[in-house]
Ligand SMILES: Nc1nc2c(c(=O)[nH]1)N[C@H]1C(S)=C(S)[C@@H](COP(=O)(O)O)O[C@H]1N2
């Protein structure tokens with residue numbers, strides 16, 4: 535596929551990986567860090583960092599599209615697939631669970647339909663391009679969402695819908711707005727429809 539076709543409307547290719555976030559970069563202490571799963575699930579769970587390291591892992595290649603118009607192509611990620619966690623019953627959403635809220639350090643949140651978070655282009659990542667995440671890109675754990683080159687059609691959303699310094703997932707029966715979604719960004723954020731800002 536030509537780069538042109540890979541590039542959603544209004545985007546341009548960048549070759550470095552910019553960093554974008556509100557507030558400071560949090561410190562990581564594996565002794566106190568935890569990861570919570572709660573809300574519309576059969577059992578709430580709290581995982582330690584060791585528990586996270588023992589979950590099944592996959593690799594995925596993504597084109598990242600930031601709402602501020604840069605796109606970074608062919609990025610390699612390694613981490614945990616939410617779909618796999620659900621399929622293998624590490625996480626059991628209730629039938630009425632329809633949305634997922636990502637909760638990160640310092641209160642950053644972002645919401646997605648559960649069906650999007652279960653796609654192969656959504657990953658709970660520990661590694662970027664073969665190395666552990668750097669602090670500014672979300673170490674130790676972040677969600678990342680992008681486009682998979684040549685995949686079957688699926689929803690591709692802007693990168694703000696992947697929370698860095700992720701600390702938990704809350705399953706929701708009704709949609710709620712995350713940080714940017716409540717501050718003027720589009721709730722769906724489809725990169726091909728250029729859903730940058732709320733109407
Ligand atoms: N915790 C947290 N995650 C966040 C943000 C943030 O402010 N805090 N910013 C989002 C936005 S707007 C973007 S574009 C991406 C940027 O990821 P990067 O800094 O790794 O490029 O992180 C997203 N995840």
Ligand SMILES: [Mo]
Nearest residue numbers: 554600601694
């Ligand atoms: Mo962003």
